[in-house]
Amino acid sequence: MNTLKLTKCPDEAPARIIGLPHRPVGAIGPDRAGRLQVLVVDGRPQARAQWRELLGPCTAPAGVVAGVAADPVRAMALVHADLPGAGGFVLARALAQLAPPVAVVLVSEHPGDAAQAFDADAADFLTLPVRAERLQQALRKAHRLTDAATQAKGPDMLLIPQRDRVLQVPLHEVVYFKAETKYVTVRTARHSHLMAGSLADLQARHGGRFLRVHRNALVALRCLRALERVPPGRSGQDRWQLRLEEVDEVLPVSRRQLPAVRAAFGRNA
Numbered sequence: 089m090n091t092l093k094l095t096k097c098p099d100e101a102p103a104r105i106i107g108l109p110h111r112p113v114g115a116i117g118p119d120r121a122g123r124l125q126v127l128v129v130d131g132r133p134q135a136r137a138q139w140r141e142l143l144g145p146c147t148a149p150a151g152v153v154a155g156v157a158a159d160p161v162r163a164m165a166l167v168h169a170d171l172p173g174a175g176g177f178v179l180a181r182a183l184a185q186l187a188p189p190v191a192v193v194l195v196s197e198h199p200g201d202a203a204q205a206f207d208a209d210a211a212d213f214l215t216l217p218v219r220a221e222r223l224q225q226a227l228r229k230a231h232r233l234t235d236a237a238t239q240a241k242g243p244d245m246l247l248i249p250q251r252d253r254v255l256q257v258p259l260h261e262v263v264y265f266k267a268e269t270k271y272v273t274v275r276t277a278r279h280s281h282l283m284a285g286s287l288a289d290l291q292a293r294h295g296g297r298f299l300r301v302h303r304n305a306l307v308a309l310r311c312l313r314a315l316e317r318v319p320p321g322r323s324g325q326d327r328w329q330l331r332l333e334e335v336d337e338v339l340p341v342s343r344r345q346l347p348a349v350r351a352a353f354g355r356n357a
Contacts, residue, residue, distance in 0.1 A: 126143060126153050136156050163234070164190065165180075166195060167193070167194050169198070178208075179192075184208070184284055193226045195218065196213070211230045211249070244260065246259055259297065264308060265287060266305045301339055301340075302340055303344075310333070312353060314331040316330075328346055
């Protein structure tokens with residue numbers, strides 16, 4: 089049975105795969121010679137070759153093309169779990185949070201890393217050494233993810249990577265985003281989903297549709313229903329909460345965000 093150790097990739101990786109030579113697959117940063125490993129993403133074949141030529145004379149620091157991709161939407165990264173610095177799991181989570189997300193396959197010598205890999209929103213997890221047919225299965229999963237991202241490109245679709253697919257949630261269906269310990273809850277009228285990311289990033293991308301009502305919550309402007317005063321707490325200060333359309337939950341409104349919430353109700357009146 090054929091097996092692959094996945095310790096090195098060819099210089100010209102396929103357009104859908106970002107591979108990195110000289111270190112375990114997925115390592116980003118200087119190689120053993122101190123050269124920066126550069127991922128080239130350019131849809132023009134001639135330009136990809138020119139980047140390789142332009143990087144050749146660079147010496148302080150030197151750069152080497154570690155992989156190429158023609159379409160960032162159809163990109164896949166093979167990431168070794170045990171990377172220097174923050175590690176492969178942090179890198180995998182960061183890539184999965186991109187818009188559109190990069191399909192990440194985490195690889196490790198330790199089967200026990202599987203749970204942490206999927207917790208980092210990896211498309212798949214491979215234990216080294218890897219059987220060729222198992223690698224093909226991982227490629228199929230990544231292909232499904234990138235296909236979904238391609239079909240859902242645009243600002244009106246929220247992409248939530250899951251183990252073997254990308255969940256597509258129309259932005260107009262989202263009632264609120266709420267930050268949890270490690271994830272963000274995406275609440276629609278019928279479902280709740282968990283996704284990696286931050287409220288700050290969501291607000292930067294979709295701030296025209298959502299209002300910050302608390303440090304841990306963004307609410308769709310179309311779902312504002314009523315602003316209510318609640319009995320004072322131990323501090324003796326007034327507290328406020330927000331009732332929403334389409335769901336029964338109420339969300340607290342912080343004192344800092346109260347003026348903006350009041351102003352939003354004024355605009356919606």
